[in-house]
Amino acid sequence: MNPDAATIAAGAPIQVDLTPIAEGQDIKVFWRGKPIYISHRTKKQIQEAQGVALSSLPDPQPDSARVKAGHDQWLVVIGICTHLGCIPIAHEGNYDGFFCPCHGSQYDSSGRIRQGPAPANLAVPPYAFLTDTKIQIG
Amino acid sequence: MSGPSDFQPSNPALKWIERRLPIFGLIHSSFVAYPTPRNLNYWWTFGAILSMMLALQILTGVILAMHYTPHADLAFKSVELIVRDVNYGWLLRNMHACGASMFFFAVYIHMFRGLYYGSYKEPREVLWILGVIIYLLMMATGFMGYVLPWGQMSFWGATVITNLFSAVPYFGESIVTLLWGGYSVGNPTLNRFFSLHYLLPFVIAGVVVLHVWALHVAGQNNPAGVEAKTEKDTVPFTPYATIKDAFGVSCFLIFFAWFIFYMPNYLGDADNYIPANPGVTPAHIVPEWYYLPFYAILRSIPNKLAGVVAMFSAIIILCFLPWLDSARTRSSKYRPLAKQFFWIFVVVCILLGYLGSQPPEGIYVIAGRILTVCYFAYFLIVLPLLARIETPRPVPNSIADDVLAKSKGRAATAASVVLALVVAGGLFAGSTQNAKAEEGGDTPPAQKWSFSGPLGTYDRGSLQRGLKVYKEVCSACHSLNYVAFRNLADPGGPGYSEAQASALAAEYKIKDGPNDQGEMFERPGRAADYFPAPFPNEQAAAAANGGKAPPDLSLMTKARSYKRGFPQFVFDFFTQYQEQGPDYVDAILQGFEDKPPAGVTVPEGTYYNKYFPGHAIKMPKPLSDGQVTFDDGSPATVKQYAHDVTTFLMWAAEPHMEARKRIGMQVFFFLVVFAILMYFTKRKVWADAH
Numbered sequence: 001m002n003p004d005a006a007t008i009a010a011g012a013p014i015q016v017d018l019t020p021i022a023e024g025q026d027i028k029v030f031w032r033g034k035p036i037y038i039s040h041r042t043k044k045q046i047q048e049a050q051g052v053a054l055s056s057l058p059d060p061q062p063d064s065a066r067v068k069a070g071h072d073q074w075l076v077v078i079g080i081c082t083h084l085g086c087i088p089i090a091h092e093g094n095y096d097g098f099f100c101p102c103h104g105s106q107y108d109s110s111g112r113i114r115q116g117p118a119p120a121n122l123a124v125p126p127y128a129f130l131t132d133t134k135i136q137i138g
Numbered sequence: 139m140s141g142p143s144d145f146q147p148s149n150p151a152l153k154w155i156e157r158r159l160p161i162f163g164l165i166h167s168s169f170v171a172y173p174t175p176r177n178l179n180y181w182w183t184f185g186a187i188l189s190m191m192l193a194l195q196i197l198t199g200v201i202l203a204m205h206y207t208p209h210a211d212l213a214f215k216s217v218e219l220i221v222r223d224v225n226y227g228w229l230l231r232n233m234h235a236c237g238a239s240m241f242f243f244a245v246y247i248h249m250f251r252g253l254y255y256g257s258y259k260e261p262r263e264v265l266w267i268l269g270v271i272i273y274l275l276m277m278a279t280g281f282m283g284y285v286l287p288w289g290q291m292s293f294w295g296a297t298v299i300t301n302l303f304s305a306v307p308y309f310g311e312s313i314v315t316l317l318w319g320g321y322s323v324g325n326p327t328l329n330r331f332f333s334l335h336y337l338l339p340f341v342i343a344g345v346v347v348l349h350v351w352a353l354h355v356a357g358q359n360n361p362a363g364v365e366a367k368t369e370k371d372t373v374p375f376t377p378y379a380t381i382k383d384a385f386g387v388s389c390f391l392i393f394f395a396w397f398i399f400y401m402p403n404y405l406g407d408a409d410n411y412i413p414a415n416p417g418v419t420p421a422h423i424v425p426e427w428y429y430l431p432f433y434a435i436l437r438s439i440p441n442k443l444a445g446v447v448a449m450f451s452a453i454i455i456l457c458f459l460p461w462l463d464s465a466r467t468r469s470s471k472y473r474p475l476a477k478q479f480f481w482i483f484v485v486v487c488i489l490l491g492y493l494g495s496q497p498p499e500g501i502y503v504i505a506g507r508i509l510t511v512c513y514f515a516y517f518l519i520v521l522p523l524l525a526r527i528e529t530p531r532p533v534p535n536s537i538a539d540d541v542l543a544k545s546k547g548r549a550a551t552a553a554s555v556v557l558a559l560v561v562a563g564g565l566f567a568g569s570t571q572n573a574k575a576e577e578g579g580d581t582p583p584a585q586k587w588s589f590s591g592p593l594g595t596y597d598r599g600s601l602q603r604g605l606k607v608y609k610e611v612c613s614a615c616h617s618l619n620y621v622a623f624r625n626l627a628d629p630g631g632p633g634y635s636e637a638q639a640s641a642l643a644a645e646y647k648i649k650d651g652p653n654d655q656g657e658m659f660e661r662p663g664r665a666a667d668y669f670p671a672p673f674p675n676e677q678a679a680a681a682a683n684g685g686k687a688p689p690d691l692s693l694m695t696k697a698r699s700y701k702r703g704f705p706q707f708v709f710d711f712f713t714q715y716q717e718q719g720p721d722y723v724d725a726i727l728q729g730f731e732d733k734p735p736a737g738v739t740v741p742e743g744t745y746y747n748k749y750f751p752g753h754a755i756k757m758p759k760p761l762s763d764g765q766v767t768f769d770d771g772s773p774a775t776v777k778q779y780a781h782d783v784t785t786f787l788m789w790a791a792e793p794h795m796e797a798r799k800r801i802g803m804q805v806f807f808f809l810v811v812f813a814i815l816m817y818f819t820k821r822k823v824w825a826d827a828h
Contacts, residue, residue: 002316003318003319003320003326004319004326007319007320007321011321032322033321033322033323034321035416083442084297084301084302085297085298086294086297086298087418100419101419101421101422102298103437104498117498119441119442
């Protein structure tokens with residue numbers, strides 16, 4: 001009952017051009033049927049993400065482990081709440097990040113869980129920068 | 139099934155078969171001569187009711203499957219076409235969907251009955267455990283069936299429930315991928331759920347055979363909780379139990395028919411009339427009412443894995459009930475303390491169900507935790523403890539003694555009535571289908587509709603005027619995908635002739651093709667065509683409308699609702715109020731205000747609407763006075779337009795409503811007469827047994 005060949009093939013890596021995303025904006029792309037948020041973070045969001053004391057986080061992870069080195073402004077996360085799989089809304093909640101309308105989980109500007117029932121941070125999909133303005137997800 | 143039968147058919151053909159396969163003897167010994175305790179009350183008829191429900195679900199399900207398409211792109215539409223185009227498809231679908239609720243309703247009464255009268259105790263442990271297995275299978279079947287219409291709640295319910303398995307340590311993710319057959323809930327998931335939803339009812343039927351077999355080996359329990367000893371304690375299954383069950387079943391069918399014909403969407407969720415969209419999560423994902431107590435237990439525990447474990451334990455613990463409760467007296471009738479705790483437990487379950495339908499915040503979470511503790515305490519602390527400290531009252535010597543004693547007192551009946559009311563209350567509490575938070579939208583005022591109530595019909599004039607408003611105003615942006623021109627001539631519709639419907643169709647240009655040259659071409663519409671959509675696809679619609687595609691209007695009046703709140707939704711059940719959707723649509727059309735009230739600002743590109751949740755709506759004010767002229771002299775006001783177009787959209791959402799209510803009245807009349815006849819037949823049959 002595991003995914004068939006066509007499903008696996010359709011799940012091949014995709015490339016996303018980042019040029020049209022202005023600072024403070026984000027887009028949602030679908031990869032393997034999952035929504036992926038690509039956020040162009042503002043300076044304020046980056047500072048907030050880096051400035052948090054790790055000990056205060058339910059799932060401690062520094063911001064540097066969640067973005068690619070040298071590309072601090074780009075946050076790429078799978079937009080599926082780690083609680084029960086709803087899609088959090090970007091730019092909502094108290095932490096300048098994401099808010100899940102289903103059971104009230106709140107994530108910060110690094111996609112880390114800050115409040116609510118979700119056990120873990122939003123997952124970072126496998127991706128790499130092909131150029132400064134183009135990434136490949138998968 | 140209680141040993142070899144000495145039954146011999148008299149017909150030579152049957153005799154010939156009987157010598158080779160003693161099936162008539164088996165039926166005779168199981169369902170005719172089988173001795174059943176003579177003091178059984180009506181709570182015991184739920185076994186027969188459940189058998190009937192299972193048969194009915196399989197029968198309607200098999201026919202529905204002939205018309206259903208299990209594909210992510212087509213499933214939603216195929217269900218709508220079943221309701222609209224298949225002969226009596228609306229009836230089949232309502233019977234199957236409400237039937238699931240009724241099935242669970244009956245099974246809960248059946249289980250509480252077993253709990254109250256100690257039907258799980260020695261020698262009926264296996265019988266009880268088989269029952270729990272049936273219940274688990276029912277839950278799986280019901281869940282997968284709910285996914286099949288592929289609406290928003292189907293999709294997101296499937297997402298949430300399958301994600302429960304991701305809580306399993308180490309293997310969680312692989313299990314979930316295995317369930318999905320992909321990387322998220324999608325077409326492969328729908329396909330396998332359909333396959334399993336078709337399979338599991340037959341597995342249930344198989345386990346039911348074992349359940350009945352075990353029942354006939356151990357013998358039925360009874361309200362006194364003492365075993366049948368002599369012939370005086372029992373009566374033969376036929377005619378005594380058969381006729382009593384027939385009366386019970388016909389009463390249950392009346393209750394069932396109330397939902398099928400008058401409140402088909404009362405137990406459902408309006409969001410499920412919106413096609414599944416993997417990119418948008420509904421504000422609150424609420425399972426069907428019959429899962430709510432367990433959903434409440436899941437959510438009351440802050441740790442994900444522990445929550446999932448607690449939820450499953452809440453069901454599995456039932457399997458251990460025969461050993462947790464070691465009291466020797468079976469029936470709670472003779473256990474003064476157990477009886478009280480039983481009722482407390484019933485209330486706890488109902489309250490958990492209510493909490494499951496509420497948003498998980500504040501007081502609800504705390505109450506949920508307390509009640510979860512109560513739920514488990516009943517099984518793990520109260521029952522084992524009571525078995526040791528409680529002094530039961532003396533039980534009657536025999537069932538015959540119990541029957542004699544009962545003809546004096548009628549207390550049990552009173553208790554039964556109370557239980558019936560409490561369980562009914564639980565059903566209503568569970569049916570708070572809208573746990574949606576009020577996002578600051580005002581409650582739409584209740585309007586007077588020609589189609590409300592058991593005798594309601596569509597006002598033809600209003601439908602025709604509404605069609606005009608749709609054609610001249612709404613259709614510029616909104617599609618009406620499920621309505622064909624031919625429907626305008628259908629009975630129960632706007633009352634046009636077929637020629638008029640064809641003429642109206644011919645005014646439209648329909649894209650057809652490809653022709654022999656491989657090119658698409660346009661031709662005048664025919665009666666069989668559907669109303670053409672204003673935009674070729676959703677993206678084009680969104681691009682032309684400020685980023686948000688105007689939704690299809692075919693199901694709008696059923697896909698929108700608002701919270702009625704407690705106790706209003708209880709009254710709604712009796713008054714058959716189900717016009718939340720039309721009230722909301724009408725209110726939205728009239729709720730635009732040029733200037734938002736002081737202190738309120740709406741974002742750029744949105745408009746202030748008093749009744750829209752959040753008040754900021756993307757749609758500009760669509761109607762203004764004098765915009766559409768009516769031939770029949772009706773006032774050209776927004777109020778009139780809104781009323782007429784809403785009536786038209788209600789018809790578009792449910793074209794067979796008049797047939798539903800008309801047939802409902804006939805079925806009701808038949809069932810009531812049938813139940814009365816059954817009651818007097820039963821009295822006659824039992825006259826010598828009491």
